[in-house]
Amino acid sequence: xxxxxxxxxxxxxxxxxxxxxxxxxxxxxxxxxxxxxxxxxxxxxxxxxxxxxxxxxxxxxxxxxxxxxxxxxxxxxxxxxxxxxxxxxxxxxxxxxxxxxxxxxxxxxxxx
Amino acid sequence: xxxxxxxxxxxxxxxxxxxxxxxxxxxxxxxxxxxxxxxxxxxxxxxxxxxxxxxxxxxxxxxxxxxxxxxxxxxxxxxxxxxxxxxxxxxxxxxxxxxxxxxxxxxxxxxxxxxxxxxxxxxxxxxxxxxxxxxxxxxxxxxxxxxxxxxxx
Numbered sequence: 001x002x003x004x005x006x007x008x009x010x011x012x013x014x015x016x017x018x019x020x021x022x023x024x025x026x027x028x029x030x031x032x033x034x035x036x037x038x039x040x041x042x043x044x045x046x047x048x049x050x051x052x053x054x055x056x057x058x059x060x061x062x063x064x065x066x067x068x069x070x071x072x073x074x075x076x077x078x079x080x081x082x083x084x085x086x087x088x089x090x091x092x093x094x095x096x097x098x099x100x101x102x103x104x105x106x107x108x109x110x111x112x
Numbered sequence: 113x114x115x116x117x118x119x120x121x122x123x124x125x126x127x128x129x130x131x132x133x134x135x136x137x138x139x140x141x142x143x144x145x146x147x148x149x150x151x152x153x154x155x156x157x158x159x160x161x162x163x164x165x166x167x168x169x170x171x172x173x174x175x176x177x178x179x180x181x182x183x184x185x186x187x188x189x190x191x192x193x194x195x196x197x198x199x200x201x202x203x204x205x206x207x208x209x210x211x212x213x214x215x216x217x218x219x220x221x222x223x224x225x226x227x228x229x230x231x232x233x234x235x236x237x238x239x240x241x242x243x244x245x246x247x248x249x250x251x252x253x254x255x256x257x258x259x260x261x262x263x264x265x
Contacts (some may be wrong), residue, residue, distance in 0.1 A: 011222075014219050015219065015220040018216030037185050052176070053189075055185055057178075058178065060212070088235040089234070090217055091217065091239060096242060099213060099242075100209070105207050109198045110200020111248055
């Protein structure tokens with residue numbers, strides 16, 4: 001039962017943290033690595049190229065996944081009474097909010 | 113090779129679309145009487161039985177999309193910009209972010225679908241609906257962009 005409770009806390013914390021970190025990673029371009037598709041090269045962290053478009057999407061996901069994993073493991077390790085009242089709905093409410101944020105960030109594509 | 117991957121990506125997406133649509137209908141409007149019509153039979157599926165397959169299909173579809181994404185970045189997006197189609201470009205930008213957010217929801221989706229039917233019903237239903245929206249958005253945007261640009265063998 002304790003393991004089950006920890007799994008629930010981990011799942012909710014990971015979903016919420018990943019969504020927040022993904023938005024932050026994009027807003028501040030915190031990609032763990034950069035891919036240059038024309039030359040098919042990976043580079044650690046953010047590395048723009050003068051002669052080709054860089055791709056940060058993979059790096060943003062890696063940053064978010066690693067950060068969310070660390071956060072969720074830490075939260076799941078907290079004493080059960082501290083996490084007993086965590087709302088399971090954070091697992092969908094935060095990603096939903098992140099989706100709305102992206103709609104706002106990218107509104108320029110649709111209202112020109 | 114890229115054409116083969118693109119077709120595989122589309123086939124996985126179609127399968128995922130069918131599975132998550134059935135699950136969403138089953139969890140939001142479960143049938144209360146024996147299924148008599150096509151719609152009733154869709155409503156009367158056992159939603160829990162789809163969860164594992166949906167996770168595998170979601171990851172596989174996203175992985176194939178990630179593999180062909182550089183080709184899109186180099187050969188399609190630039191053309192869309194030259195054709196001055198910002199809505200098409202913006203729709204794809206939303207698609208990539210929505211799919212990434214969906215990946216982050218999968219552990220929670222997996223966990224809550226493994227719980228007894230009486231627990232976390234609302235959380236399970238909303239997570240499923242959000243993933244269904246992401247899958248439908250991704251499918252329609254991918255289909256429309258493919259119609260705009262097509263692919264070169």
